[in-house]
Amino acid sequence: MPSLFERPGSMNNKPRVSSAHHHGAPCTRTHQIGAILVVAATFFFTRLFDQSFSLCNFNHNIASHKAIVRVADGNGGALSWPERGYGSHLSLKIYVYDENEIDGLKALLFGRDGTITANACLKGQWGTQVKIHRLLLQSQFRTTKKEEADLFFVPAYVKCVRIMGGLNAKEINQTYVKVISQMPYFRRSGGRDHIFVFPSGAGAHLFRSWATYINRSIILTPEGDCTDKRDTSAFNTWKDIIIPGNIDDGMTKDGARIVQPLPLSKRKYLANYLGRAQKKVGRLKLIELAKQYPEKLESPELNFSGPNKFGRLEYFQHLRNAKFCLAPRGESSWTLRFYESFFVECVPVILSDQVELPFQNVIDYTQISIKWPSNLIGPQLLEYLASIPDEDIEAMIARGRQVRCLWVYAIESKPCSAMQGILWELQRKVRQFHQSTETFWLHNRTIVNRNLVEFSHWKPPMPLP
Numbered sequence: 001m002p003s004l005f006e007r008p009g010s011m012n013n014k015p016r017v018s019s020a021h022h023h024g025a026p027c028t029r030t031h032q033i034g035a036i037l038v039v040a041a042t043f044f045f046t047r048l049f050d051q052s053f054s055l056c057n058f059n060h061n062i063a064s065h066k067a068i069v070r071v072a073d074g075n076g077g078a079l080s081w082p083e084r085g086y087g088s089h090l091s092l093k094i095y096v097y098d099e100n101e102i103d104g105l106k107a108l109l110f111g112r113d114g115t116i117t118a119n120a121c122l123k124g125q126w127g128t129q130v131k132i133h134r135l136l137l138q139s140q141f142r143t144t145k146k147e148e149a150d151l152f153f154v155p156a157y158v159k160c161v162r163i164m165g166g167l168n169a170k171e172i173n174q175t176y177v178k179v180i181s182q183m184p185y186f187r188r189s190g191g192r193d194h195i196f197v198f199p200s201g202a203g204a205h206l207f208r209s210w211a212t213y214i215n216r217s218i219i220l221t222p223e224g225d226c227t228d229k230r231d232t233s234a235f236n237t238w239k240d241i242i243i244p245g246n247i248d249d250g251m252t253k254d255g256a257r258i259v260q261p262l263p264l265s266k267r268k269y270l271a272n273y274l275g276r277a278q279k280k281v282g283r284l285k286l287i288e289l290a291k292q293y294p295e296k297l298e299s300p301e302l303n304f305s306g307p308n309k310f311g312r313l314e315y316f317q318h319l320r321n322a323k324f325c326l327a328p329r330g331e332s333s334w335t336l337r338f339y340e341s342f343f344v345e346c347v348p349v350i351l352s353d354q355v356e357l358p359f360q361n362v363i364d365y366t367q368i369s370i371k372w373p374s375n376l377i378g379p380q381l382l383e384y385l386a387s388i389p390d391e392d393i394e395a396m397i398a399r400g401r402q403v404r405c406l407w408v409y410a411i412e413s414k415p416c417s418a419m420q421g422i423l424w425e426l427q428r429k430v431r432q433f434h435q436s437t438e439t440f441w442l443h444n445r446t447i448v449n450r451n452l453v454e455f456s457h458w459k460p461p462m463p464l465p
Contacts, residue, residue: 079402079416080362090141092151092427092430093150094139094141094152095146096133096142096153097153097183103178103182107171109161116164120160121157121164124160124246125200126199127246128222128244130157132220139412139423140412141423146185150193151193151218151429152195154195154196156196158207159200173209177209178461180464181461182461182462183460184460187438187439187449187462188434188455189431189434190435191213191214191215191216192434193434196214196218197243200222201223202223203233204221219235219236219239221240221243222243222334225333244339244409245338247339248340250312252408258313260320261344267320267323267346269296269298270382270385271326271385272324272326273286273326273328274318275330280328285377286299289377292379293379298321300318302315320345323385324348325337327341327352329351333356338355338369342368342403347393349370349372349381351372351374353373355371358418367399368396368403369396406418440452
């Protein structure tokens with residue numbers, strides 16, 4: 001069976017060639033050919049040994065700082081980040097802006113009146129804004145010195161603040177511009193070393209002027225495609241990072257979870273779709289398909305209020321009762337159901353053509369999920385799923401157990417977590433040199449602005465593009 005994870009190549013495979021020493025006998029062509037053969041044989045066996053050594057050390061710990069990067073998955077295996085482009089160990093310094101440091105930042109966190117709490121914003125699929133902020137505040141990679149920082153994190157809970165009435169769209173836009181204009185380091189790099197989190201399907205569109213002000217910044221988002229209400233995508237695969245959605249903590253805890261997975265033989269349905277229609281074509285097709293094949297596909301009506309309210313316990317009890325969990329596109333391409341399926345141990349079936357998935361340099365998604373063309377939602381899909389043997393389903397579920405730790409926003413001491421994955425991806429974004437259209441430098445390495453004012457004397461508010 002092929003490995004689920006790419007095995008990074010060793011960086012120490014180059015043969016060492018010693019200089020020749022002559023003691024009387026001349027170096028003939030025969031000697032030269034023999035030396036080349038010895039070098040080639042040495043190189044071949046060194047490569048063979050290194051690859052064997054990599055396999056034997058599959059549980060290598062990340063803390064050893066060796067060339068092969070390993071993160072234990074909690075199930076006796078390991079996840080591997082390729083050293084090329086990432087480095088052999090995490091070596092980051094991230095500055096986290098304080099809420100009292102910049103005028104306007106508190107409003108982006110707690111609303112104009114400061115009445116919205118972080119705990120209120122922690123719940124639901126948008127809680128990643130709070131979790132990532134808190135984890136970075138506790139991180140060993142956090143620095144309180146801006147001058148030594150590799151990256152700068154700008155905390156904001158704007159999705160939650162907007163939903164709870166703390167700021168409207170116009171206020172969010174104005175406040176972001178106000179905050180950014182007070183950041184000399186943002187000006188220095190043009191925002192290239194600044195990190196923003198936008199945890200919903202709207203992505204960076206929550207900040208209406210994102211394309212003007214933070215189009216070069218690093219955006220952490222679960223959404224890799226434009227929403228149905230936008231013409232352009234705010235996600236750029238070369239600078240931004242796809243992050244997992246926020247799964248209910250009751251399903252990600254070790255041991256006492258809200259519900260436990262059922263054996264395949266005990267599951268009532270072949271597949272299920274638990275979600276609202278939202279007038280989306282793919283979702284409407286699934287709801288109609290469930291009416292035609294009620295014994296194979298479950299798609300109950302979800303009520304989030306009233307006497308028939310669908311609580312989180314009922315939701316996960318239904319989700320675990322099928323072999324396959326269908327994840328169609330909604331307002332945007334990503335869906336939290338994809339990540340939830342790994343914790344009830346059903347195989348996720350992606351029905352969203354434009355979806356982007358996290359940590360693609362580590363995870364081979366063909367071994368843990370199925371992606372089916374959204375235009376072929378119909379009886380053919382159910383026929384295909386019914387044809388898959390249970391042993392193949394069990395194998396996919398088992399491989400899914402190995403990677404699901406990367407969906408969990410856990411503390412840094414956990415060897416495998418979403419935050420570990422994000423830190424590795426951030427490390428790949430670090431630049432040693434910072435420049436922008438408004439940054440200049442002199443012969444003595446002094447950084448100046450367009451008026452030749454030294455960087456240390458830049459005073460906010462600074463003009464923005």
